[in-house]
Amino acid sequence: MxxxxxxxxxxxxxxxxxxxxxxxGVSRISSQQLANKFHLSATQIRKDLTQLGGSGIRGVGYEVQPLIRRLTGALGLDQKHSLAVVGMGAMGSAFTRHIGFNHGSFQVAAGFDHDAAKIGQKVGDIVVKPTSAIGVVIPQLDIKIGIIAVPREAAQDLADRLVAAGTRSILNFAPVRLENSNGVHIRNVDVRIYLEELVFYLGADER
Amino acid sequence: MxxxxxxxxxxxxxxxxxxxxxxxGVSRISSQQLANKFHLSATQIRKDLTQLGGSGIRGVGYEVQPLIRRLTGALGLDQKHSLAVVGMGAMGSAFTRHIGFNHGSFQVAAGFDHDAAKIGQKVGDIVVKPTSAIGVVIPQLDIKIGIIAVPREAAQDLADRLVAAGTRSILNFAPVRLENSNGVHIRNVDVRIYLEELVFYLGADER
Structure with a gap:
């Protein structure tokens, strides 16, 4: 697809x-009602849903529950996905606790740090392991998704080690663009870029 | 602009x-060298830089330091920006410490929570205040940028209170799309959406 x-x-x-x-308790919704919620056109929404195999009935709309099942399956969210978090500083720990609390399809199955003071500590449901164990733990737990939450200098090396161990998707919070290799999907999330964008639009009012 | x-x-x-x-120690760089770094075309880069008033010299490229000054000014980053963080849970605290450590143009000037156990505690450089103080503290410190890091149910109400107090840009980490009002610029950052995207691309290999 x-x-x-x-x-x-x-x-x-x-x-x-x-x-x-x-x-x-809502069981049906029309593409127009969805459109109003998202400030999109009904045509756009129908197109998106059709692409993932969701079909509405003219004059009736979509059945909510079957559509949820359809989209959940299409996105691969009907399975549980294990994540590994690399870097158990403020960001990595927050992420680990946040995902643990909040989301059915994801669980943090392993967390790594190179700091001896953090190794062996419990964060959320996991016990922090040394980064030297990445090559063993990732294949053992069959982890396909990695989260990078380390300083810029260490990010690329650790991403490479995750990939070498079998990780195929990476969410990167380090303030550096990671090089994508071997068809691995990388999503860079740099909070500072979002902040800079906000500042720009602040200033735009005065220009 | x-x-x-x-x-x-x-x-x-x-x-x-x-x-x-x-x-x-690099003092000059060509648009082609920049293009190689970012996997973009040199034309694209020249167009972007020209739009913000940066100009290169044919055959020589861009002078690095003047270009930094130019872009920093165009983005409004030559001033210090005060942020308010609402929600001092795992995410809000991580953000506060992360920004405190890392970035010259931003400082967290205030943090709020409604939990009595957190109010009065120190996080990074700030002391947590009650959310009831938003209406007083935001104008007092002239804070234009707010960070929302609270559960979904509380997010819209707190965003509205920030805006009413004078905030004009919001970065939202709550897993809900905030309604934008009064020309306020809102950037929604939902980590779970990024995760779902990664899962989709994982699955795409097998479809």
Whole structure:
């Protein structure tokens, strides 16, 4: 299936909204009602949903629960996914606790740090392991998704070690763009870039 | 100046790279060399830089230091920006410490929580205040940028209170899309959406 990252982000947002509608007891919704919620056109929404195999009925709309099941399956969220977090500083620990609390499809199965003071400590549900164990632990637990939350200088090396151990997708919080290798999918999330964007729009009011 | 968020993100990345080049003692760089670093076309880079008033010399390239100054000013980063963090849980505390450590243009000037156990505690350089103080503290410290790091249910109300108190840009980590009001610029950062994207691309290999 060839779906762009932007479409995927919209699907992810629809799914979250549909889950909430379902919790609130809503069983059907039209593409126009969805469109109003997201400030998108109904045509766009129908196109996105059709692409993932969701089909509505003219004049009736979408059945919420089957659509949730369909999108969940299409996104691969009907399975549990194990994550490894590399870097157990403020960011990595926050992420580990946040995911542990909040989300059904994801669990942090391993956390690594090179700091002897952190190794052996408990964070959320896991016990921190040394980064030297990456090559053993990742294949053992069959972890395909890695989170990088280390300083810039260490990020590329640790990403490479994750990939060598079998990780195939990486979410990177380090303030550096990681080089993508071997068809591994990397998503860079640099909080400072978002802040700089906000500042720019602040200033734009005065220009 | 009318600059799209995508252009802005690229500029932010160029700026980070230029700062590093400057630290490494590089004084000039061509658009082609920049292009190679970012896997973009040299034409794209020249277009982006021209838009913010940066000009290179044919056959010579860009002078690194003046270009840094130019981009820093264009992005509004030549001033110090005060941030308020609302929600001093794992995410808000991590953010506060991370920004405190890492970045010259930003400082967390205030942090809020409604939990009595957190109020009065020190996080990084600040002392946590009750959310009831938002209306007083935000104008007092002239804070224009707010960070929302609270559970979904509380996010919209707290964002509205920030805006009512004078905040004009919001970075939202709560897993809900905030409604944008009064020309306030809101950037939603939902880590779970990024994770779902990674899972999709994992699965795409097998489909």
């Amino acid at each position: 060839d779906v762009s990252p932007l479409t995927l982000n919209r699907i992810s947002v629809y799914l979250r909204c549909l889950r909430r509608l379902h919790e609130d | 009318d600059v799209s968020p995508l252009t802005l993100n690229r500029i932010s990345v160029y700026l980070r790279c230029l700062r590093r080049l400057h630290e490494d």
